[in-house]
Amino acid sequence: MFITDLKAISPQLTYNAEFLGGEKTSHEDTVYHVIEPDYMEFIPKGLLRRMGKAVRMGVGAGLPLVKKHADLDGVIIGTANGGLEDCIKFLNQIVEYDEGTLTPTNFVQSTPNAVAGQLALMGENRGYNITYTNGGTSFENALLDALLLFEEGTNKKLLIGGIEEISDYNYNIDSLSHKYKKEIVKDTELIDSTTPGTVCGEGAALFVVENNADSYLAQIKDVAQITYPNEEDITQCLIEMLNRHDLKLTDIDSVMLGYNGDIDHNSWYEYIENALLVHSNSYSFKNLIGDYRTCTSFATWLATHMLNGETSFNKHIARRVSNTDAPKNILIYNHFDTVRHGFILMTK
Numbered sequence: 001m002f003i004t005d006l007k008a009i010s011p012q013l014t015y016n017a018e019f020l021g022g023e024k025t026s027h028e029d030t031v032y033h034v035i036e037p038d039y040m041e042f043i044p045k046g047l048l049r050r051m052g053k054a055v056r057m058g059v060g061a062g063l064p065l066v067k068k069h070a071d072l073d074g075v076i077i078g079t080a081n082g083g084l085e086d087c088i089k090f091l092n093q094i095v096e097y098d099e100g101t102l103t104p105t106n107f108v109q110s111t112p113n114a115v116a117g118q119l120a121l122m123g124e125n126r127g128y129n130i131t132y133t134n135g136g137t138s139f140e141n142a143l144l145d146a147l148l149l150f151e152e153g154t155n156k157k158l159l160i161g162g163i164e165e166i167s168d169y170n171y172n173i174d175s176l177s178h179k180y181k182k183e184i185v186k187d188t189e190l191i192d193s194t195t196p197g198t199v200c201g202e203g204a205a206l207f208v209v210e211n212n213a214d215s216y217l218a219q220i221k222d223v224a225q226i227t228y229p230n231e232e233d234i235t236q237c238l239i240e241m242l243n244r245h246d247l248k249l250t251d252i253d254s255v256m257l258g259y260n261g262d263i264d265h266n267s268w269y270e271y272i273e274n275a276l277l278v279h280s281n282s283y284s285f286k287n288l289i290g291d292y293r294t295c296t297s298f299a300t301w302l303a304t305h306m307l308n309g310e311t312s313f314n315k316h317i318a319r320r321v322s323n324t325d326a327p328k329n330i331l332i333y334n335h336f337d338t339v340r341h342g343f344i345l346m347t348k
Helices: 053-068 084-096 104-110 114-122 136-152 166-175 229-243 266-276 297-309
Strands: 002-009 075-077 129-131 159-166 203-210 216-229 254-257 280-283 318-320 329-335 340-347
Touching: 002 297, 053 075, 053 114, 053 203, 053 340, 075 114, 075 136, 084 166, 104 318, 114 129, 114 159, 114 203, 129 266, 136 159, 136 216, 136 297, 136 340, 166 229, 216 229, 216 266, 216 297, 229 266, 254 297, 266 329, 297 329, 297 340
Parallel strands: 075 129, 075 159, 254 280, 254 329
Antiparallel strands: 002 203, 002 216, 159 203, 216 340, 280 318, 329 340
């Protein structure tokens, strides 16, 4: 599966590629909000004022790709919560209006498939359209679906992506389960933090992928998911994925790990980094964007640019670099809650 185009809105200046030149936005908070572009340049004002934040981000990142690639066969989005802010507003209206006549806008914008639906409507795309909401592996589900569709041979080009917003409601719910830190930590100190909890992030990263391409930026070779594993299960899952492509652990020259500053989550990443892939260069990414359930879409955006030879931003994410050659095989490994674990294998 070949990535031929991409776009990202994140807590960094990724939309117009300033971040790729090495420019980093610093954060010192328990939430990392996205830096949004001027949507009015390409989204009609009438539609924009009705959009919730998740829909704005998804359409903002996806619409330029949809307009540029009119021959898309479908849209596949992964999001754990969708537009949760608008969803809660709609539920509150049910109580406020005593189940009477409700404003439809919040309902339309609150469904998790609102982004995929809006992109299809605005791009006049009548192809395959689906949204996956499987928690911390929602984006991995979207990738797997795209790979399967290409195997069937009925689709040639798809738009895929991962989207998540910060809302007061999901932040408060996750805070009750001690997901986030109580103290303020600088982004430069986050990964090495020795306290429980992480910081909350958000973002949207979308990709045009094709089953065959002469010119492309990077290739997604495979994706694997596993729930409630132990170290032996993780090892077997990874080796089986590599075996499908005649690769060994030593063939992985770079690994991108979901270190998030939560001392209770580190052991999984340390096992991958220091036991299985001790020979590989290792990188982080959540110090740039915070943690959210589809953050591996941003990691995929980063890895695509790394495989395409862009290195100016490496200084912000490097953990261990022993090989200065251009990467050939990048493995992304992440878990959101120690329950759902995902691998994404990418090559040039």
